[in-house]
Amino acid sequence: MQTFRFELGELPPEAEALRAEVREFLRRELGDAAPVRRAHSWGGFDREFSRKMGARGWIAMTWPKRYGGHERSALERYVVLEEMLAAGAPVSAHWIADRQSGPLLLRFGTEAQRQKFLPAIARGELAFAIGMSEPDAGSDLASLRTRAERVAGGYRVNGTKVWTSNAHLADYMIATFRTHHDPAKKHEGLTQFLVDPKLQGITMSPIIDLAGAHHFNMVVFEDAFVPEDMRVGEEGAGWKQVTTELAFERSGPERYLSSFALLLELIREVGKDPGERAAGTVGRLVAQLATLRQMSLSVALMLEAGESPNLEAAVVKDVGTTFEQEIPEVVHTLLGVEPTIDSGSDLQQVLGFLMQRAPSFSLRGGTREILRGIIARGLGLR
Template sequence: MTSLLSTLSLAGIPPEDEALRAPVRDFLHSELRDYPPHLRARSIGAHDAAFTRALGAQGWIGMNLPEDVGGAGRSHFARFVLTEELLSFGAPVVAHWTADRQTAQLIARYGTPAQRARYIPGIRAGEIVFGIGLSEPDTGSDLASVRTRAVPTATGWRINGRKIWTTNGHRASHMCALVRTSGTAEDRHKGLSQLIFDMKTPGISTRPILNIVGEEEFCEVLFEDVDVPADALIGEEGDGWKQVTAELAFERSGCERIYSSVVLADIWLDEMRALENPPQIVVDMAGRIAGRLSVLRAMSLGVCACLDAGQNPELEASLVKDLGTEFEQEVPNWIAEANASIPGFRPSRELALALAYVTQYAPVFSIRGGSRHIMRGMIARGLGLR
C-alpha cells in the first residue's frame, strides 16, 4: 500500500487548464441546446458523428498529444477538464472516445512518422473513428487468450479470426486490433502484436449485438483472409501486450470511469430541490453521492498527474476504475431507494426515463475496460497480495 500512496497523491488542475472549462461549456450549450435530459443521461454510450466533427473543429480531440506528432501539446489535466465537462453535460462522446483516449496515444508513442501523419490529423478532426479489437469469443475477460492470428505475407499481414464486444465497431472507420503474430494461445503475452487497418478492407464483416436497452452498441467483427499492408503493424512485432497495458491505463484512469451516472444524479437533484421538505434520506443520498464523487475525482486527478509526469500508473488506474465503476452502479440504486421513501412522489418523465436507462445499462460499467474481477486481481498483484 505504501507504493500506491506514494505515487497517487493529491493534485490540482493548473490554472491554464482550468481556463478551458468556460469555452467548453459555452460550446456545449450552443451545440446541444435542444438535447433533452433523458438523452443526456445516455452520454457514455451515445454516438454522434456530427458532434465529434464539431468537437474536432475546436481542436479538442487529441489535444494532449505532443506538438511534434500533430497534437496541441496540452496536458492530461486539460483533457480531464474537457472530459469532465462533456460527461457532466451529457454530450454524445462515443465517436471520438477511443481514438482520443487510447489509439492516438498509441500511435504518437509507437507509430512511425508516416503512421502519425496518416492517422493523427484525421483523429483530431473527428473524421477517423477507431474501434478496439481486444476481446474474443469464449475467452471472457482473459485478454491474453488471443486466437485471432496475423501471418506475414509478401506485402504485409493476413488476418483470420474474430473479435467481440467491440464498441461501435460497425460504425468505426478503422480498427486497432491485438492479434497473435507468433506462437499459440498458450504462450499468453508472448507473440502478440497490434495492427491498425481500415474497416472497409475486404474480408472484414461486422455483426451488431443488441444490448439490454435495445441499442446496437457493440458488435462482433469477423476476419476472413484479410490482407493488410506491412505498415499496419504499430510498434515492434511481439510488443503488443506491453502496448495494450499502457493504453488501458489511459482508458481506466479518467473521469469517464466515474461520471457515467452523473447526469442522472443532476436530474434527480433538480427535482429534489423542488420539494418543500425533502426527507432525510434525500439529504443523506445527496451527501453520499457528493462525498464519493469528490474522493474519486481527487484520485482520478492523482492518476492524471502520474500520466503527465510520464509514468505508467497501471495499478493506480485499476484502483480508480474499480472504485469508480462501483460508484457509477450504485447511483441509480441510491436514487431509486430515495424515491421510494418519499410519500406520494412521482418522478418527472425525464427522471423516470433517465433512471430506467441507467439502471438497465449500469452492469456494463464494471465490465468495459476490464471486468471487476480482473481489476481486483491486478490490484492484488500490484500490492503484493498475490
C-alpha cells in the first residue's frame, strides 16, 4: 500500500519577508472593504487590482524572466496566495491564468504562444477562463464531444461548453476539444486550444447560479474557426495536459480558506469572553484551520522540492473543502441567526453569501467523489 507523507517544513526567510509587504499592500488596497466583499474570496474580479498585483511582481512569480516572470520560489508565491485569500482580495481576473493557463503554456505551449501571452498575464492584463465541462461531460470529463475538425489553416469547432466561469469577462479561454473520435479510447483524441471568446461562431449565454449571480456561462461553438497556431500542445495530448493542469489547483490555500471571512465574523460575534459552547465551536474550527494550513504548506514544500505529491494534494483538497463547507453549518448551529442577502449584520450577510456558495466548494475542480476515488487508488483499493 502506498501511503502519504505530510512532512513539516519551514517557509524560507525570503518568503516570510514578503509577507509583511503583501499585508501592507492589502491593507492599503482593500482598506475597509465590507466583510461580505471579502467573503467573495477568489470569486472577486477586479482588473485594476490584478494590474496592481502585476506591477508588484506578484503574478507569474515563478516563471522565467524572459516571459515576464520573476523567477521567485513557489514558496514565495505560496505566501502571496495565502495572504490574498486570508484577506479576501479580488484575485479572479488573474487567478486562473496565474495558477493554470500560464503554467500550461509554459509547459506545453509554443514559443510564439509563450511570447504572446505570458508577459501580458504577468502584468495582470489577461484574464483566462477554462473550458472543460460539457452538458454530458462533468466528472466524466473524457466523454467530452465538442469537435474540432481540421480545416485549412486550423480547426472548425462545434459543440457546447458549460459552467465556464468568467468566460464573459475573460480575454481568452483554454478549451479542450475532441480532435479524434474512437468510442473505445475516449481519453485519446482530446486537444487543448487557446480560444478568443469574441471569435465568430461563438455564442455565450449566462448560467445564473442559485444566488442569482452570473459567474457561469454556456459557450456554444457553431463552425467557429480556431487557427492552427492556437493549438496548445500536440493533437491528442489533451488528457495528459488536462490532468496535469488539474493537479495545479488541488492543494493550494484556496481549498480551505473559502469561508475564512465567516470564521472571522464568528469570532467577532462571540466576543472576547465567549461562553463554553461558543468558545468550543471556535476552538474546533481553529484546530481544523491550523492543521489544514500545515498540510497545505507541506504539499507546497514537496512541490518546491520537485516531488509530485498528487495523493497528498487530493487529501488536502478533500479535507479542506469539507472544512470550508462546514463553517456555515457550524455557525448556523451555534448562533441560529438568519442568513441575509444585503440587510442585517456583517455576520448575517457573510453567512448568507457563503451558505449559498458552499455547495460549490466540493464540486469545483473535481468533485469530492472523484477526489476520494483518487485517494482510494492511492490506498491500493483500485
